[in-house]
């Protein structure tokens with residue numbers, strides 16, 4: 001798919017598109033947001049976002065700077081709870097469970113919905129301990145052998161094991177940027193998440209490290225629901241099956257990535273894809 005080809009054809013598809021039955025069988029809805037609003041103090045950053053996010057697929061959030069992509073991503077694992085003055089309204093369900101319900105354990109939610117940030121942020125600990133940290137806190141390993149197994153399999157799933165197997169005791173911060181980002185992905189995987197949120201995970205990486213992470217995302221989607229915020233339309237086109245376009249705190253259009261890039265319904269989406277806004 002060539003996003004720069006710029007052939008924009010308007011179809012009669014509506015914003016309220018749903019997946020067809022065959023697609024729903026393969027990729028049932030894992031996350032469902034309805035009328036989500038976010039205020040930072042007096043300022044409203046999100047205006048009633050409703051979207052269904054399918055299992056075992058990559059959904060990309062695109063849109064110009066400040067349109068609310070990261071704010072919405074942070075709603076999905078309640079990271080906005082940590083921002084003073086942030087107030088979230090509406091409803092988000094993970095596997096049918098209201099993640100804003102009063103009796104939900106937020107620590108457990110953040111294990112189920114892992115997050116990888118823009119800048120790789122390994123702990124100042126060894127490579128091994130970076131990955132073992134979450135399983136230890138959550139009591140996931142009964143023995144040292146169990147923990148070793150979790151660490152090794154998480155590093156393998158993050159495509160890093162072969163590169164670090166002889167230096168597990170060395171500091172995670174000594175790795176290259178791309179390796180550090182894969183270490184952060186291994187750290188998220190180690191606590192057995194269902195969903196992995198990625199907020200511009202490649203923006204601090206060079207093209208080769210970016211290509212490795214993109215390949216990894218493509219592999220990970222077989223087992224996880226992935227949501228990625230990206231500034232790069234090429235990246236969204238390369239890695240995602242679903243794309244959501246945000247503008248000024250609104251979700252303008254979402255659907256199959258191919259449709260969004262070749263047949264966007266909305267004029268604002270067309271303008272963004274064509275490089276006229278943002």
Ligand SMILES: Nc1ncnc2c1ncn2[C@@H]1O[C@H](COP(=O)(O)OP(=O)(O)OP(=O)(O)O)[C@@H](O)[C@H]1O
Pocket residue numbers: 040045063064065066067068069070071072083231
């Ligand atoms: N902690 C905060 N306090 C106050 N306002 C905030 C905060 N975080 C974000 N905002 C505001 O909310 C709006 C949406 O910001 P957000 O970071 O979600 O957008 P974005 O689309 O992810 O932008 P970018 O692509 O530049 O990262 C912006 O107007 C931003 O200034």
